[in-house]
Amino acid sequence: MNFANSPKVEDLLRRVRSFMDEHIVPRQRQWLEEVHAGQYPVSFMEDLKARAKAEGLWNLFLPHLKDGEPGTRLTNLEYAPLAEVMGRVSWASEVFNCNAPDTGNMELLHMFATPAQREAWLEPLLEGTIRSAFAMTEPDVSSSDATNITTSIRRDGDDYVINGRKWFITNAAHPNCKLFIVMGKTDPDAESHRQQSMVLVPAGTPGVTIVRNITVMNHVSPEGHCEITFKNVRVPAANLLGEEGSGFALAQARLGPGRIHHCMRSIGAAELALELMVERAVERKSFGKFLHQHGTVGEWIAKSRIEIDQARLFVLKAAWLLDEVGAKAARKEISMIKALVPQVYSTVCDRAMQVFGAMGLSPDTPLADHWTWARALRYADGPDEVHLQAIARMEIAHGKERLGSTAAYLNIPPRD
Structure with a gap:
């Protein structure tokens, strides 16, 4: 194991630090003031994202970027010191399109999405024009063991019908959140690790209700850690991510x-x-x-x-x-x-x-x-x-x- 930074990473590290010092750290107070005044997303976020993209500091987290996809192809080891610098300011990673949970959702879509799903969801996420959420955790079960989740995803003809309750769903309150990746059970009678599937649910689909944005230690996160209900939510079967039972x-x-x-x-x-x-x-x-x-x-x-x-x-x-x-x-x-x-x-x-x-x-x-x-x-x-x-x-x-x-x-x- 050799953890020394390569010349490529040293250059990126210098550029990320410079970007942080020049464009992000000086705006910390403005970010707080705008968020506390109810303005979210903050007024300068899109400008900073455009600047970071133009400077080649974009999608640094994804090792398997394909030709034509925006971003810098780095290994996890190469990305580590860059993520460390971003971590100094809580909202900085969004500027570089390296923020959770979008990063994890992009990983999923990159590995398992169909061509149509990639065009509809992965491409805008890679461009940073939309945000997304990952809906797995539930309030009524110990869902740290994903086999316990109870949300139902039932096949009905050419559709799936979703019923369940999720909570602490990060990003769900973000105005630009356009996609929920929802995990539920398609076959409760299957082997315990083959009962679950994931489906792509566009925000605004009838039956999706954001009940509340739950505070964390009495602290309100503007992007949201939300409680959400899915009541007879109907999406096309083509919205299945991967295969049934692969959730x-x-x-x-x-x-x-x-x-x-x-x-x-x-x-x-x-x-x-x-x-x-x-x-x-x-x-x-x-x-x-x-x-x-x-x-x-x-x-x-x-x-x-x-x-x-x-x-x-x-x-x-x-x-x-x-x-x-x-x-x-x-x-x-x-x-x-x-x-x-x-x-x-x-x-x-x-x-x-x-x-x-x-x-x-x-x-x-x-x-x-x-x-x-x-x-x-x-x-x-x-x-x-x-x-x-x-x-x-x-x-x-x-x-x-x-x-x-x-x-x-x-x-x-x-x-x-």
């Missing part, structure tokens, strides 16, 4: 890159939190000493540096594995970073907030917003506990294969 496999293909992208961005946000903490610690005094001269604060800074660097290296390893062997073979490492990185992100933000005192709770720093999202990431794409259980199962299975191999290391006296 679970499609979800796993989608979530692998999605999870690692969240972790890449989180490293950048945690790095920013540490930088803010250090600056505050060297400028602010309490009880006659600079904050960093108090032992606790110095320890927080040191621990944060260690934890971020450990997490970054682990994310780069997972990205390398994803490139080399694919999401299925790298599933343990992806689960490991998904359980680790949000914890690091949350902890570093919490320390930085404490160093800033009451100011850390205010909108005068980005820390409170980053901490809120870090906490939410411990649920997104599977809660910590599910990933830890999956890791444990894989370790135990590996241990059973090697059962008895540690006997030589035991110092047990022989029995009579």
